Structures are given as structure tokens and as C-alpha cells.
Amino acid sequence: DIRMTQSPSSLSASVGDRVTLTCRASQSISTKLNWYQQRPGKAPRLLIYAASSLQSGVPSRFSGSGSGTDFTLTISSLQPEDFATYYCQQSYSPPMYTFGQGTKLEIK
Amino acid sequence: EVHLVESGGGLVQPGGSLRLSCAASGLTVSDNYINWVRQAPGKGLEWVSVIYAGGDTYYADSVKGRFTISRDNSKNTVYLQMNSLRAEDTAVYYCARETVAVARGYHFYMDVWGKGATVTVSS
Numbered sequence: 001d002i003r004m005t006q007s008p009s010s011l012s013a014s015v016g017d018r019v020t021l022t023c024r025a026s027q028s029i030s031t032k033l034n035w036y037q038q039r040p041g042k043a044p045r046l047l048i049y050a051a052s053s054l055q056s057g058v059p060s061r062f063s064g065s066g067s068g069t070d071f072t073l074t075i076s077s078l079q080p081e082d083f084a085t086y087y088c089q090q091s092y093s094p095p096m097y098t099f100g101q102g103t104k105l106e107i108k
Numbered sequence: 109e110v111h112l113v114e115s116g117g118g119l120v121q122p123g124g125s126l127r128l129s130c131a132a133s134g135l136t137v138s139d140n141y142i143n144w145v146r147q148a149p150g151k152g153l154e155w156v157s158v159i160y161a162g163g164d165t166y167y168a169d170s171v172k173g174r175f176t177i178s179r180d181n182s183k184n185t186v187y188l189q190m191n192s193l194r195a196e197d198t199a200v201y202y203c204a205r206e207t208v209a210v211a212r213g214y215h216f217y218m219d220v221w222g223k224g225a226t227v228t229v230s231s
Contacts, residue, residue: 053215099152099153
């Protein structure tokens with residue numbers, strides 16, 4: 001199984017900050033990497049697919065990069081609605097998808 | 109607009125059974141890949157099962173032999189039959205549509221999610 005490890009597990013930041021979240025795969029997954037946002041009590045929401053493609057309707061302050069085993073999600077200027085938990089997911093080995101453990105982004 | 113709505117959650121005793129439903133609107137389940145993903149209280153996301161457009165089904169090792177995914181095309185609904193339930197199956201269960209993008213290869217992602225159904229396994 002492909003294991004996905006996210007860091008940090010939690011992060012405190014302020015509105016307007018630029019933040020970068022990291023996801024590492026246990027083996028190379030090319031660019032088969034998706035990012036989801038989950039607000040408390042809500043369903044996950046797709047932000048980025050194929051490592052760097054922005055899902056329709058997602059603000060351009062979100063961007064993704066990486067390939068192989070190391071990936072990042074960057075939020076260029078944090079907005080109040082961005083405080084949530086973020087998950088990466090590998091889509092290299094369908095249908096056995098695995099998610100990272102999540103990074104909780106909190107208000108400082 | 110595309111929507112998925114889960115129902116059928118509830119409290120069940122260990123060893124019991126429950127059937128979740130995922131009703132779709134704005135999409136045809138028989139033309140799509142529909143997944144079930146669960147989230148235990150305070151934990152992360154875990155893929156559970158998928159039914160492909162062609163009817164093939166797949167399961168996570170943690171539920172194989174106990175859960176069955178199926179669909180009723182006439183009702184445009186996907187089901188997850190859960191038997192021999194355990195305390196560790198307690199979670200919010202989401203259904204999600206899986207889409208593929210073709211760009212330098214095939215890229216699969218879950219772009220439409222329901223709000224979730226809560227399953228609690230406890231005596």
C-alpha cells in the first residue's frame with residue numbers, strides 16, 4: 001500500500017499569511033495527487049487534482065506543486081474561510097486510494 | 109447541478125447490519141464511478157469501496173467480506189450494505205463521485221461529495 005504522510009499535523013497562521021503544506025508519498029506516484037479541504041462538520045471539498053490543476057470554482061490563492069514523492073499545497077494569502085483541515089490523496093493505484101492523515105490549519 | 113445525498117445511518121449493535129443509500133441527482137450513477145469514503149470520529153479519511161460504471165466493485169481490506177456495494181439504476185441510487193459491524197466501523201460515511209481527467213495520463217479524483225451519514229456501532 002502507498003502511504004501518504006502530511007506535515008505538519010497542525011499549523012497556526014494569521015489572515016493574510018502565506019502557508020505551505022507538505023505531503024510525501026511512500027513511493028513515486030508521478031503527479032497522481034489530489035488535495036481536499038474539510039471544514040468542521042462538512043464534507044471534503046476538492047481543491048487540486050493532478051498535483052497542480054485547480055478545480056473549477058476554487059480560488060486562485062490555492063496552488064499545488066510537486067511530483068514523484070513530494071508535494072506541496074500553498075495558500076498565498078489566508079482568508080478566514082481557509083481555516084480547515086487539508087488532506088492529500090494519492091490516485092496512483094486505483095481503486096485503492098489512500099489519504100494523508102491531514103493538516104489542521106488554525107487561526108493564530 | 110449535481111448532488112449526492114446519503115441516508116440510512118444510525119445506531120446498531122456490534123454484529124448487526126445496516127444499509128446506506130446514496131441518491132444521486134444531476135448525474136447517472138450507472139455512467140459514473142461512485143465511492144464510499146468514511147471518517148471515524150476525530151480521524152482522517154479512509155476509502156471504503158467503489159462501484160465502477162461497468163459494474164466492477166472493489167473494497168478496502170478492512171471491510172472486504174462484510175460490506176457490499178451495489179446500485180439500482182432505476183432509482184439512480186448506490187447502496188452500501190454493511191454486515192457484521194464492529195465498533196471500529198463507527199464513522200461518517202460519505203459517497204463521492206470519481207471523475208477522470210486526461211492530461212499527460214489519467215488522473216482520478218473525487219469531485220462531488222454528499223454530506224455524509226453517521227453510523228454508530230455500539231451496544
